[in-house]
Amino acid sequence: MFVGRCVLLGLVTCGRHKPLNTSLRCLHFTQTRCRAQLLDGKKVAGDIYQELSSEVTGMVSEGRRAPHLVLVRVGGDPASGSYVKNKTRAADKIGIQSTVHHLPADTSQSTLLSLVNQLNIDPDVDGILVQLPLPGHVEEKLVCNAVIPEKDVDGFHVLNIGKD
Numbered sequence: 001m002f003v004g005r006c007v008l009l010g011l012v013t014c015g016r017h018k019p020l021n022t023s024l025r026c027l028h029f030t031q032t033r034c035r036a037q038l039l040d041g042k043k044v045a046g047d048i049y050q051e052l053s054s055e056v057t058g059m060v061s062e063g064r065r066a067p068h069l070v071l072v073r074v075g076g077d078p079a080s081g082s083y084v085k086n087k088t089r090a091a092d093k094i095g096i097q098s099t100v101h102h103l104p105a106d107t108s109q110s111t112l113l114s115l116v117n118q119l120n121i122d123p124d125v126d127g128i129l130v131q132l133p134l135p136g137h138v139e140e141k142l143v144c145n146a147v148i149p150e151k152d153v154d155g156f157h158v159l160n161i162g163k164d
């Protein structure tokens with residue numbers, strides 16, 4: 001509606017930015033134009049690191065312990081190894097304590113669920129991350145939903161992801 005009215009006046013806008021004066025008369029009411037904004041990913045990441053880092057420093061200086069992240073990796077998938085390593089490096093950089101549980105590929109589903117349940121009730125664990133993919137004999141959805149939503153770092157629990 002807003003876009004359509006502006007086009008009639010000879011203005012083109014996407015509704016979020018200031019209208020652009022143009023000599024163009026457009027018959028398509030749905031035509032919109034947005035100014036592109038280049039996202040500096042490195043800067044955004046750096047800002048997030050800095051923000052989290054000072055949050056953790058603040059917690060520790062108040063006498064609280066640093067957050068503790070537990071990563072669970074099952075099997076020897078090399079890519080998963082790199083991702084887990086990157087995540088522990090990121091945690092280190094921020095001052096978050098991290099622990100990796102690396103289980104063999106033939107770990108049963110019930111053993112994995114027991115570990116997750118143990119971590120769920122451990123007051124010294126704040127966040128749990130189960131690295132995917134899991135071996136074929138393990139039902140990923142079941143494991144992801146076993147992590148309590150409050151400690152679900154990835155947001156893969158059905159309540160966090162927002163769909164079944």
Ligand SMILES: Nc1nc2c(c(=O)[nH]1)N[C@@H](CN(C=O)c1ccc(C(=O)N[C@@H](CCC(=O)O)C(=O)O)cc1)CN2
Pocket residue numbers: 083084129130131132133154
């Ligand atoms: N528990 C989880 N397991 C898995 C996840 C996840 O988010 N949580 N995602 C993938 C693996 N993964 C992280 O663990 C991951 C894979 C790929 C990327 C990514 O951004 N790739 C970019 C390249 C990024 C770069 O070059 O720096 C791309 O492919 O374009 C991020 C994370 C499965 N398992």
